[in-house]
Amino acid sequence: MALYPSRSDYVTAMKNPNVSFRSNELKGGKIFQKGSRVIQYSGGYSIVFPFNKSNTKKVAVRCWIADIGDGRRRSQAISSFLDKINCQYFVKFKYIDKALLINGILHPIVIMDWVDGQTLKNYINQNIHNPGAIFELAEKFKEMVLHFHKLNIAHGDLQHGNIMITNMGQLVVIDYDSMFIEALDGMDDTIKGLAGYQHPSRSANKQINPKLDFFAELIIYLSLLTYADKPELWNDYFDTEDLLFSKEDYLNPEKSKLIADLVKSPNKKIADLVVKLKIELGKRSITELIPLDELLVDKLERTKDDISKKWDNQPNVTKANNHSNPDSSTIINKF
Secondary structure (H helix, E strand, O other): OOOOOOHHHHHHHHOOHHHHEOOOOOOOEEEOEEOOEEOOEEOOOEEEEEEEEOOOOEEEEEEEOOOOOOHHHHHHHHHHHHHHHOOOOOOOEEEEEEEEEEOOEEEEEEEEEOOOEEEHHHHHHHHOOOHHHHHHHHHHHHHHHHHHHHHOOEOOOOOHHHEEEEOOOOEEEOOOOOOEOHHHOOOEOOOOOOHHHOOHHHHHOOEOOOOOOHHHHHHHHHHHHHHHHOHHHHHHOOOOOOOOOOHHHHHOHHHOHHHHHHHOOOOHHHHHHHHHHHHHHOOOOHHHOOOHHHHOOOHHHHHHHHHHHHHHOOOOOOHHHHHHOOOHHHHHHOO
C-alpha cells in the first residue's frame, strides 16, 4: 500500500510553493491564509485547499492522505466522463500527476472548480423555519438523483458534507472518490460513506455499482420531508454526523422511537416512505435495494393507471361509447 503524506506535510508544502509546486497548474498560484493559518478542509481520505492562480478563478486543490484504490485511474476516468456529459450537478476537475514534491516524492492532486454556497446541513439550518424552502430542496434533490439514474451513475457517498447548494439555489455534489461510472465497473468499494446515510449491508459490499446511492437517496429525501413537516426535530441533529436517522435506527428499526413516531405521521407520504424504509432495511445486500423513484410510486395509483390503460385499450370501447356512458370513469375510479 502506498504511503501518503500527512495533513501537516501538505500544509507545509503548500506554504512553500518555490520548492513544492511542480505542475504548471500550481506554479504562480497561492493558497488562502487567515493570518498565519492555512485555510483547509479535511475529510477522511483527503485534504482540500482553496487556491488562487493569478488571473484565474478560485479553485480547490485536493490531495489524498489515504489510499482509495487506484486513485489515478478513478480520477482520470471520472474527469473524462464529466467533461463529456457536462452535467450541472458536478464540477469540472482535473487529475494532475506528479504535482507536489513532498519529502523527495512527487504526489498527485486534483484541481476542481470552487463551489460558492452552503453544505446541505447549513442550508437546512438557515431555512429550518421555512418549510417551503426545505420541501423545494427535497424536490430538487429528487430531480438530481433521478438524473443520476438516467446516466447509470452513482456518487457513492451522498451525505451532508458532499452536497452543496449554490448561491443560485443549484445542487452540486463534490468529492468523487467513491463514484460509480460504467468505465469503473468492477473496482473496489473502498469508501463506504457515513453510517447515518448507508444501509447496514454497505460495509460488506465489495465492488462499486450503480445502486450505491439508493439507500442514501431515500434517507436524504425522507429526512428533508420530515424537517419540512416537523422542524422542531432539527435541533437534535444539527451537530451530529447524521441527517436524521442513525446507524442504531437501521440496526434495530423495531426499537427505534424515531421510526415508530414517523410511521404514525399524519403526513401520508412520510408514513409510507418510513414503511418502505423498514422493508429496505430487511434486505441483505445493496444490490437488492430499490431506487427512490420506484419507492415514490404509489402502488394503488399505479394499479388504477394500469386498469385505466387496459380499459382504454379494449377494442370494443370507443370514444363515442365513453361519451355516451357517463359512468365509465366512475367504474375505473372504483378500483
